[in-house]
Amino acid sequence: MNFDYSQGMTGYVLVLTRLITGYWFLHAGWTKLVGPEAFDASGWLVNATGGSPIHGFLLWAGQTPWMVEFANFMIPAGEFLIGLGLIVGALTRLAAFFGGVLMVFFYLGNADWSHGIVNGDLFGLLMFAIVGTLAAGRIYGLDAIIEKMEFVRQRPALKYLLG
Template sequence: MATNEATVQWLGKRQEFDYADGVAGYVMVGIRLIVGYWFLHAGWGKLVAGEPFDAAGYLQHAETPIAPLFELVAGTPWLLEFTNVMIPLGEFCIGLGLIVGALVRLAAFFGGVLMVLFYLGNADWANGYVNGDLLGLLMFVLVGVFAAGRLLGIDAYLEKTEFVRQRPWLGYLLG
């Protein structure tokens, strides 16, 4: 198996390391697809459920460090309605973007934002601070940092278009 060398700047020091060439790409695509399916499935389930998604009860009774934010959202009708639409729609769109590899960094950013809110909102840390929400956040960070959309994703094609090449800032959304 071929290996590649990489160099990172870590705490002010250059660090070189080897990584498996072919395996790294497969792992990133796998992570992207699994996280994409996870969010697509979660959003789709809420969108097609028999009753409309309603976060009010959860937001009003959550014992969390961000309870004041949740109470504000639950007590403001337009914010609550916005939340009730955007959670399922956002989960679905984030998942779809990851699965097809389109706007992956943008999807990973918003997925990470949701995972921070879920992590703090589900702050049952009786068994420690590491839980599924924190690991989900880590997966979004990996997908975004390593530009997983460039591997078997639509972003690889989008980045080659003249439109994107003339607007380098779009690279922050793609990849």
């Protein structure tokens, strides 16, 4: 299938989706990094929904000191860097992949499916899937410039991280 999504309204909608998703994560990470109180993931890890398919893993992680410290650093820093990558359109697929990984953990960990399986966490996962699969960084993003660099042209596998 050949589809030039960078032309017309589709490209603008894709850029808007990338920017909104990026701002969402950049803001979430920034407020955790500079908030008045230090971010602490242990409460969420230990109190994750009992009906969650990954409840046992989250409970173990919340009771393991090094995992709590890892989560306390990686969640805010990861959210901030993922958001920054999406906003500037650099390493967009890599950022979308890791954003999707975080959203899977949030979706399964929260497991608030009392009103059905469709919720905000699933919607966030869908946004990262759209941005990553459609290579949204190639439209008004730094990935369009980075992909033209000699270093990347000599290493075509790097294009899987860009876009």
